Amino acid sequence: MNTKQLIIVAGPTAVGKTDMAVWLAKHFSTEIINADSRQVYREMTIGTALPSPEQQAGIRHHFIGHRSVYDYYNASLYETEALEVLNGLFEKHDVVVMAGGSGMYIDAVCRGIDAIPTVDAGVRERIRDAFMSAGLEGIRQKLRACDPVYYARVDLNNPQRIRKALEIYEMTGRPYSSYLTGEIKKRSFSFVKIGLDMPREELHDRINQRVDAMIERGLLQEARNLYASRHVNALNTVGYKELFGYIDNLCTLEEAVLQIKGHTRQYARRQLTWFRKDSSVQWFRPDEPEAILNYVCLKIKEQ
RNA sequence: GGUGCCAUAGCUCAGUUGGUAGAGCAACGGACUGAAAAUCCGUGUGUCCGUGGUUCAACUCCACGUGGCACCA
Numbered sequence: 136m137n138t139k140q141l142i143i144v145a146g147p148t149a150v151g152k153t154d155m156a157v158w159l160a161k162h163f164s165t166e167i168i169n170a171d172s173r174q175v176y177r178e179m180t181i182g183t184a185l186p187s188p189e190q191q192a193g194i195r196h197h198f199i200g201h202r203s204v205y206d207y208y209n210a211s212l213y214e215t216e217a218l219e220v221l222n223g224l225f226e227k228h229d230v231v232v233m234a235g236g237s238g239m240y241i242d243a244v245c246r247g248i249d250a251i252p253t254v255d256a257g258v259r260e261r262i263r264d265a266f267m268s269a270g271l272e273g274i275r276q277k278l279r280a281c282d283p284v285y286y287a288r289v290d291l292n293n294p295q296r297i298r299k300a301l302e303i304y305e306m307t308g309r310p311y312s313s314y315l316t317g318e319i320k321k322r323s324f325s326f327v328k329i330g331l332d333m334p335r336e337e338l339h340d341r342i343n344q345r346v347d348a349m350i351e352r353g354l355l356q357e358a359r360n361l362y363a364s365r366h367v368n369a370l371n372t373v374g375y376k377e378l379f380g381y382i383d384n385l386c387t388l389e390e391a392v393l394q395i396k397g398h399t400r401q402y403a404r405r406q407l408t409w410f411r412k413d414s415s416v417q418w419f420r421p422d423e424p425e426a427i428l429n430y431v432c433l434k435i436k437e438q
Numbered sequence: 439g440g441u442g443c444c445a446u447a448g449c450u451c452a453g454u455u456g457g458u459a460g461a462g463c464a465a466c467g468g469a470c471u472g473a474a475a476a477u478c479c480g481u482g483u484g485u486c487c488g489u490g491g492u493u494c495a496a497c498u499c500c501a502c503g504u505g506g507c508a509c510c511a
Binding site: 248 | 469
């Protein structure tokens with residue numbers, strides 16, 4: 136039996152993960168690790184549905200607003216930092232709760248990400264320029280020449296993936312595929328994965344209402360404050376990019392709000408696609424905390 | 439009251455010299471190893487307003503009806 140347990144609360148945006156995590160954390164008198172790729176940025180608060188002051192009262196939440204949108208951040212950095220924090224927390228607690236909707240961040244903690252060198256900004260820029268001038272077909276051919284293994288398995292319609300592989304080759308002289316071992320890293324603690332879901336129509340209602348509430352709380356002003364930096368990766372985020380479009384006069388405010396709702400619904404669907412694939416996730420409705428607690432306790436006894 | 443225009447997917451609309459229909463958005467499914475709230479792939483879901491008529495065949499042409507819009511009274 137492994138005495139240290141990480142309870143993971145996953146699911147689509149707006150389903151009620153934070154409430155459930157807080158409830159579980161209170162029950163186990165422990166703390167919460169956030170696994171949401173946008174809540175880590177301190178400049179974005181309204182649009183990322185941060186845990187409210189009430190939800191944060193008395194329960195320590197980690198990885199909320201600990202970075203700036205100007206920082207370079209990614210799933211691998213998150214893996215390293217989250218493991219450090221978890222090691223500390225497990226000295227005081229047998230159970231820690233993790234909550235969030237970024238499947239890749241959760242997997243980074245559970246299974247690990249292969250060690251790949253960090254690409255510097257200059258290389259990133261050169262590859263971007265190559266894509267601009269040579270086009271998708273151009274960078275495909277470059278990839279075929281330098282990394283036929285990855286070329287054979289990558290989604291050739293996805294420029295982001297091809298560029299990443301070219302960056303690594305340019306940076307290190309080694310093919311990207313040679314870094315991908317797929318090795319699952321051993322952790323010193325066990326996992327209990329909970330998935331929250333509800334009928335789609337209900338989820339859509341909650342999303343729509345939450346977006347309206349964000350607008351009322353001043354999301355447009357927050358977007359205006361960040362407008363000058365709108366091209367940084369962190370601000371390529373639902374709720375902000377659409378309002379940048381409105382500020383640029385590309386659409387009305389009403390249209391931008393409809394876009395935010397639509398893009399949030401699509402994001403929720405992609406999250407479900409990710410988590411459904413993970414057979415270790417046990418699914419519940421958010422309104423059955425007792426059933427969840429029973430399941431968690433059972434799993435903890437087993438592991 | 440009269441005249442004209444319109445009625446096709448959840449929404450906005452296109453279309454067939456008559457052979458039961460297709461775009462965008464939405465929706466739905468999927469992929470995912472350092473941007474992941476990102477990026478990419480796939481799927482058309484339909485009493486073509488209703489009832490008659492012409493025709494081998496009507497979503498398309500004709501008549502009437504219903505609803506909407508515009509103009510004239």
